[in-house]
Amino acid sequence: xxxxxxxxxxxxxxxxxxxxxxxxxxxxxxxxxxxxxxxxxxxxxxxxxxxxxxxxxxxxxxxxxxxxxxxxxxxxxxxxxxxxxxxxxxxxxxxxxxxxxxxxxxxxxxxxxxxxxxxxxxxxxxxxxxxxxxxxxxxxxxxxxxxxxx
Numbered sequence: 384x385x386x387x388x389x390x391x392x393x394x395x396x397x398x399x400x401x402x403x404x405x406x407x408x409x410x411x412x413x414x415x416x417x418x419x420x421x422x423x424x425x426x427x428x429x430x431x432x433x434x435x436x437x438x439x440x441x442x443x444x445x446x447x448x449x450x451x452x453x454x455x456x457x458x459x460x461x462x463x464x465x466x467x468x469x470x471x472x473x474x475x476x477x478x479x480x481x482x483x484x485x486x487x488x489x490x491x492x493x494x495x496x497x498x499x500x501x502x503x504x505x506x507x508x509x510x511x512x513x514x515x516x517x518x519x520x521x522x523x524x525x526x527x528x529x530x531x532x533x
Contacts, residue, residue: 384513385425385476385525386468386493388486389416392506392530394437400457405440412506412530413444419533420445420478420508428476431455431467435482441506442480455481461488461498471513471520493522506530 393409405413430449432442433456442449454463464485468477470493479486487501490509503509510526 384469384471384473385428386470386489386511386513387420387424387428387476387478387508388489388503388511389420389441389478389480389508390483390486390503390505391433391435391437391441391480392416394505401435403435403437405437409437409506410440410444413441415533416506416508416528416530417445419528424478425476428478429473430478430480432480433457433459433482438480438482449480455479457482457485459485461485461492464489465492494524504529504531 392412393406394403395406397403430442430446431452432438432449434451434453435457452467454467464479468479483503484500487503488498491499491501493511507529512523512525514521514523
């Protein structure tokens with residue numbers, strides 16, 4: 384299983400939090416990351432997204448086919464993200480478009496074994512894979528991409 388964690392691109396500050404929109408820089412970050420992702424995503428990737436406006440704008444740079452899940456809203460737990468993605472049992476890849484610090488905590492949980500609040504840059508992504516080698520489950524870090532490097 385592949386799990387791709389994509390943090391929403393840069394958004395304006397303000398309230399209400401769920402209505403915050405992307406800045407012009409954020410729109411560019413989303414477009415560039417979508418352009419990088421498009422040829423690399425497995426064909427039947429399930430895309431799940433927080434209901435926040437900034438995550439919806441981010442994912443729409445990539446696709447119009449996605450599921451909005453309230454369980455991915457700001458403040459979600461790493462456990463809720465992993466459950467929504469069906470990690471590690473789902474056969475297909477899952478792309479999660481969400482928020483910090485939760486996405487960083489998901490990455491830390493899978494790689495380091497504890498929910499440390501690792502930083503994922505705005506508009507950046509971490510791509511993780513689950514595999515079994517000699518009956519031993521493993522997590523492989525396949526890519527970390529920051530939008531300023533594209």
